[in-house]
Amino acid sequence: MIRFSDVSVRYPTGTLGLDSIDLEIPDGQFVVVVGLSGAGKSTLVRTINGLVPVTSGTLEVGDRMVSGAGKRKLRQLRAEVGMIFQSFNLVTRTSVMNNVLLGRLHATSTLRSLVGAWKASDVELAFEALERVGIVDKAYVRASQLSGGQQQRVAIARVLAQEPQVILADEPVASLDPPTANQVMRDLQRINRELGITTVVNLHFLDLARTYGERIIGMRGGKVVFDGTADQADDAVFESIYGRSLTAADVLPGDEEPAVSTDEGLAP
């Protein structure tokens, strides 16, 4: 359970990122957050793992208090909350395996991690994570040699290796072409269903939100302006979230269920 009670975030620049948010996300839910750029989607997601500090109100993740947590408590929280980024954020100069093992750092002593003496059980976890996203054959390839879709799947494996209770994804498909974007979204959905990990995904394409969101949260100006199921979120709702009529640019071009896989790394 993630619980926002009257949470506001004011950046040092004075911008109000979140404006008294009240929100409850039950365990295992797949939530999609939509809104125009600047609406506060990233801020919302980043408060959940403490990358952006809450300036007022209280935020709980499970039985942990995020608001007001110190460095140590934040690290313990982040160990349980994985995050996926728009730009993948892989260390491209090193192997896929080392990137996935980054997710095990929280459970590795400083000394062990300095010399890279990973525990066998951690390497096993990393392999399982890679198997789950279907690119275990690339384990010892340099991350820079992978395509965008493959890199994002490595990033998902890195998060899985953390064995998290919550997965946060900040526009995970914004840098991918439409078929790959759908595949990555399906991966996230499947992981959510198989492992029951609470998942919060920021998106700005309407059709992806409707297809994959079990619950859709619409944001505008740092406030939640819509909260409901995908069926309830018709065009009129989106127009109210976006504050304007919809255009072609709001919809991801291409199939939702492409017949042909363009990304050879993924099994059909």
Place this chain on the structure above:
Amino acid sequence: MTTPTRSATSSTRPTPPSKWPHTIGLLVSLAVVILAVWLVDANWIRLADLPASIGNYIVLMGQGLTHNPLEVPWSEYWVLATQRMLESIQMAWIGTLIGAVLSLPLGFLAARTVSPAGVVFVTRQFLNAVRALPEIILAIVLIMPIFGLGPLTGALALGIGSIGTLGKLTAEAIESIDPGPVEAALAAGARPVQRMRWAILPQALPEIVAFWLYRFEINIRASAVLGVIGAGGIGSLLSQLFNRREWEQIGITLVVIIAVTILVDSISGAVRARIISGGGRKLAARERHDEASAIV
């Protein structure tokens, strides 16, 4: 030419931008140069003799090369020059290694993206201070009194002298990495040291190692200077030979210096190119240029 036809829509022609800053800069530079010419106590007349005297000495030095290098004493000269050059390389290598080991942590301390502002400021001032001191002064002041004269003193002086530049370049390499992976490691609950080891170091290390090798090339040359005050290596030999005006042996020694230096430079350059490109690809002109700009 008649008047332009589209006067109605287009605005008036702009006046050329002021050239004053440019002109002032030039005038100041000119004044400095004139002052320097006036101040310097150079015997300009000797410049006229230069071509003739270069010719003379080149002939003298060249004679050293015409002798059979397998015959005594010429073989001994070749061997001596090579031994001393190798000693210079040893000095430069150990010096660079000391500089590398000491400058790596200092580079992290001096990187704005890693360390708090106060620490960065203090470290950067220290690095600037080291950079300002020529190696020879470090050798005389700090090291010679304790370690005496010899190649070890030379190596230590080169090592400490390298810290300034290497520390600064390391800090800059660290600051210019992609911050994304560092944030990802932070979001995965990694501790600061773990973020440095697994998110920062793998990104910055190739550049840093390339700078070490570049410094090694510089240190080979710098070791010659230390030799003059008695730190051994090729500098000591040169200094003795020029004092005794042994032109034939000087010719042999210079050839050894040139050959060994060019050989080491090209090996080191090839290794640097390979490290930066991560194997395979040749170093592109643009990257070589970026490297040069970083060093300056």
Place this chain on the structure above:
Amino acid sequence: MTSTAAPTRGPAASARPRKPAPSWALWTGIIAATAITIWSALGIEFTLAPLFTDAARGWFVIQEFFAPNWGFIFQVGNAWLETLSIAVLASLVGCLLGLIAAMLASKVTLANPVAHQVVKWVLSVIRSIPDIGWAFLMVAFVGVGSLAGILALVMFNIGIIAKLTSESIDAVDPGPIEAADASGANSFQRARWAVYPQVLPNFLSYSLYVFELNIRASIVIGLAGAGGIGNVLLVQLGRFAWENVSAIFIATFVVVLAVDLASQAIRRRIA
């Protein structure tokens, strides 16, 4: 997440790869570096023992250093002006010659492949002789004094400037060059109007860097009898006049730092 949950991609996903051995290039590198280190450490008889056993001996000299003869800094003011003048003149001549050499050393500006390879070789030779080596040679050629110092630094500067600048030239945007070719420019015009404007800021920045180096180097070459403060240093060292040597060092530090700061300020404005 439970690690027992079976991954669904079972049959389709391929088998786990083995961890590959480090590449031969990495192995060669590590072994070579270790071997060179051992060879060098033995060669120069590396030890840190004197730091513990002979610190007292050093302490005496260091104490002398803490009592610098401040008056001496100003007594040798002339030698300082001499050093600065040498550095200014050598930088000017060296950088101009270096710029010409750079134009000749780049494929972009000199189409003849044989010619630019020859220039490159000559430049490598010039660069491989250390600054102190040039100082010894020039003192022999034109006698003891500042002229030898200027000439030595000119050679030293040509090597550095030509290398850095020719790398900038190699990296210029080819667009304007094509434009110049397309409008029928000859190779000098092309160098002047399509290449030179692109490398000028870099060249100026390198020149100031060389000037910074020259301040330091002009002290060094003085040791070979090439004039300036280096000569004074040599005399005082020979007399073991530590209080004077110390004064020179403090002054060096101040001058070099001042020149570095000034030149970096100018470089920031150019860039």
